[in-house]
Amino acid sequence: MSDVLILGYGPAGVSASLYALRAGLDVQLVGKDSGALGKAHLIQNYYGLEKPLTGEELLQVGKKQALDLGAKIAEDEVTDLMFNGSEFVATGLNGEYHGKVCIMATGAARKKQPLPGMAEMEGHGVSYCAVCDAFFYRQKNVAVMGSGEYALHETMELLNVVNSVTLLTNGVPLTANFPENVKVVDRKLKGLTGEGSFKGVVFDDDSTAEFDGLFVALGSANATDLALKAGAAFDQGKLVLDEDLQTTIPGLYAAGDCTGGILQVSVAVGEGARAAMAAIKYLRENR
Ligand SMILES: Cc1cc2nc3c(=O)[nH]c(=O)nc-3n(C[C@H](O)[C@H](O)[C@H](O)COP(=O)(O)OP(=O)(O)OC[C@H]3O[C@@H](n4cnc5c(N)ncnc54)[C@H](O)[C@@H]3O)c2cc1C
DSSP, rough: OOEEEEEEOSSHHHHHHHHHHTTOOOOOESSOOOTTGGGOBBBBBSSSSSOOOOHHHHHHHHHHHHTTTTTEEEEEOOOEEESSSSSSEEESSEEEEEEEEEEEEOOOOOOOOOSSGGGBTTTTEEEEEEHHHHHGGGEEEEEEOOEEEEEEEEHHHTTTTTSEEEOOTTTTTOOOEEEEEEEEOOOOEEEEEESOOOEEEEEEEOEEESSSEEEESSSOOOOOHHHHHHHHHHHEEEOOTTTTTTTTSEEEOOOGGOOSSSHHHHHHHHHHHHHHHHHHHHHHHHO
């Protein structure tokens, strides 16, 4: 088990790792790709750059810095996070990662409400967390919206409890292998049915299909999804964080674009440092 488990190796995650490593802690970083930074054409407004770097170049410099100080870096997509009473366990496609504390630095959450009315139906038939809500749909027929590994993870969680799962890909090609007992519908979606609570979906040809519940699992799990699974509190849809960027679960922090606000490298680096320093203090006091 590592002392500090960091999800995401963008500026926030790597910055956090540098503080933890220099405090003599054992650090595990897990990231799935180059995140927002990898998409930045040229970074010109970050302190100390002799010449502008591409986002990808800056990312590689950061990862090397962490590696040189002794970080373990895994390339993996995390689909689940839990706290088992003594450690945080992140489940990835390739294995499990353990930490005494965990810093979520998974970048900005992509918009996960692609259909009108979806936000209003959250908690009324629309869910973003299978492990949290599957129980409410025992023996019922539910749909999962998504097409990749994260949707597969949510589907497998649901199959233990519900009667049937239909996968709604909304026209997006499948990137994971779903079991044969999952019906895959690849038609485009136009909307939801139900007044205030979810009843079903409307396809682009105006035909409809009814389900007891809809689980949204688009793209990959972000900090909000993972915090939900770990049991952290939310207030009006926002993750509750204290001044140390700690969630309501002691030892679980968030940093960088995933906390919202100004989405810039300098802010992500600063938040990574803040979360790491708080985590170091927490570990020293709770060892
Ligand atoms: C096109 C573009 C241009 C930009 N230009 C600038 C600029 O000029 N100046 C500037 O300061 N900022 C710029 N930004 C913003 C900047 O890139 C971000 O603010 C910064 O990268 C945020 O860092 P982060 O570590 O919070 O998140 P990211 O850089 O997004 O890193 C997130 C990390 O989390 C990982 N991750 C996410 N989900 C999972 C999962 N489920 N499992 C495992 N790993 C996961 C990703 O693989 C990645 O490693 C730009 C952004 C974009 C998109």
